[in-house]
Amino acid sequence: MEIQGLPGRLLADLGPAIASGEIPVGTVLRAEELEARYAVSRTVVREAVRILESMRMVESRRRVGSTVLPLSAWDVFDPLVIRWRLAGADRAAQLRSLGSLRVAVEPAAAALAARTASDDDRRELSSLAVELTVTARAADLQSFLRHDIAFHSAVLRASGNEMFAHLGDTVGAVLTGRTEHDLMPHQPADYAVRLHREVADAICAGDAESAERAMRTIVLGALEELDATLD
Amino acid sequence: MEIQGLPGRLLADLGPAIASGEIPVGTVLRAEELEARYAVSRTVVREAVRILESMRMVESRRRVGSTVLPLSAWDVFDPLVIRWRLAGADRAAQLRSLGSLRVAVEPAAAALAARTASDDDRRELSSLAVELTVTARAADLQSFLRHDIAFHSAVLRASGNEMFAHLGDTVGAVLTGRTEHDLMPHQPADYAVRLHREVADAICAGDAESAERAMRTIVLGALEELDATLD
DNA sequence: GAAACTTAATCGTCATACTTTTGCTGCCCG
DNA sequence: CGGGCAGCAAAAGTATGACGATTAAGTTTC
Numbered sequence A, B: 001m002e003i004q005g006l007p008g009r010l011l012a013d014l015g016p017a018i019a020s021g022e023i024p025v026g027t028v029l030r031a032e033e034l035e036a037r038y039a040v041s042r043t044v045v046r047e048a049v050r051i052l053e054s055m056r057m058v059e060s061r062r063r064v065g066s067t068v069l070p071l072s073a074w075d076v077f078d079p080l081v082i083r084w085r086l087a088g089a090d091r092a093a094q095l096r097s098l099g100s101l102r103v104a105v106e107p108a109a110a111a112l113a114a115r116t117a118s119d120d121d122r123r124e125l126s127s128l129a130v131e132l133t134v135t136a137r138a139a140d141l142q143s144f145l146r147h148d149i150a151f152h153s154a155v156l157r158a159s160g161n162e163m164f165a166h167l168g169d170t171v172g173a174v175l176t177g178r179t180e181h182d183l184m185p186h187q188p189a190d191y192a193v194r195l196h197r198e199v200a201d202a203i204c205a206g207d208a209e210s211a212e213r214a215m216r217t218i219v220l221g222a223l224e225e226l227d228a229t230l231d
Numbered sequence C: 001g002a003a004a005c006t007t008a009a010t011c012g013t014c015a016t017a018c019t020t021t022t023g024c025t026g027c028c029c030g
Numbered sequence D: 001c002g003g004g005c006a007g008c009a010a011a012a013g014t015a016t017g018a019c020g021a022t023t024a025a026g027t028t029t030c
Helices: A005-019 A031-038 A042-054 A079-087 A091-116 A119-137 A141-158 A162-166 A168-180 A190-205 A208-229 B005-019 B031-038 B042-054 B079-087 B091-116 B119-137 B141-158 B162-166 B168-180 B190-205 B208-229
Strands: A058-061 A065-068 B058-061 B065-068
Touching: A005 A031, A005 A042, A005 A079, A031 A042, A042 A058, A042 A065, A042 B042, A079 A091, A079 A168, A091 A141, A091 A162, A091 A168, A091 A190, A091 A208, A091 B091, A091 B162, A119 A141, A119 A190, A141 A162, A141 A168, A141 A190, A162 A168, A162 B091, A190 A208, B005 B031, B005 B042, B005 B079, B031 B042, B042 B058, B042 B065, B079 B091, B079 B168, B091 B141, B091 B162, B091 B168, B091 B190, B091 B208, B119 B141, B119 B190, B141 B162, B141 B168, B141 B190, B162 B168, B190 B208
Parallel strands: none
Antiparallel strands: A058 A065, B058 B065
């Protein structure tokens, strides 16, 4: 998942700093300065900056340097950018955006899955729904989280749309963050578990409308909880 | 928009080749070979490969080289990846995925916009809807396309969600492609124009439900047309 | 035949030199 | 006094040679 090597270290430092606003928009980074600051060679600095440039977080110009661009230019779907924003000062805004995105995408994915999922996909979803019920009853939050993530990823994957599928990891990051920051009840709500079950059953039965409706209820609920917590 | 310099030239060659499957999954690219093929230095090759790696289209390992990864690993939301796929053999699949994504996202964006858009946003939408009506009546496809793109981008932007807003350019690419490949009627359908108007009016009036419904009709219509054409 | 060792291929990093672009300064002329 | 033009210099962009680190694959040894 991570970028490797020394450029990765630079990136792991610069990325979050830019994402959090610690390095404000308009700041100019000069290669020589970065070489000195991180005690690495030109090669390494250039590669790191190139990657930031490909994410449109900075723009390099000769005789000037690399200028930090505003959020509106960033590749906000890049998993690294999302992670960096989630980790820093922009966390609340990023969670809200992701919440809305989930409300839009996950119900659509559930509907698609009900129509096109393979038998294996349906079996997996069904079994994950069971696991979810079990771990919820046992109040095993660790396992519950793991299965919750697996469930949502599975639905997104079963949609057969690779763009939806790609959001699986991101949704995972959101759910993880929610648990880590105690935004979850200590015992997962019973109705939420039932809804997951409902999604799985509807997808298995090929009932797109029910699947979509149940999933929408889930993600809308999550969004409301989020809004309530962030105030 | 483009990556600059020599690495950009490499990228403009390798990216589409990988995206189209011309360089198949599992192929190993060696740095030295690329240096020779493009007659550039290691510096340039390394930067280009690093960028491909940050898009997760390849994975570099010592003593092996850079291996081309399968589509499932790619950063399919990266604008460059989308463009490359749209340009090549994967075009149909990419259009379908984007179609579904639009169906999910744009209605949600319209609803959000109706709730949170600024007065300027509302004015702009209203005026774009008018332009759309005019250019449609004049059968001026060029201008119509331009305004259509501007309209959808404006809605996405007015949603206040930077992730939605980020999809504006991508939607633009889809609409452009549709016109370029003669998937559009020579005279934009009257009802489609009316629906755009309806979206604008609903957003101006703060009527989220109507805005969402009208937008959903638009993008569903587009998806149906697309499915019909791709067969 | 398996485990330990050696080898060589290739990426990763560094240091340095050269090239190209471009913002800026200051001169000259109107 | 102001505007344009030329030259300068700063910084990114590119090239190259050397070295280090990793690791797949072959080779030896028990």
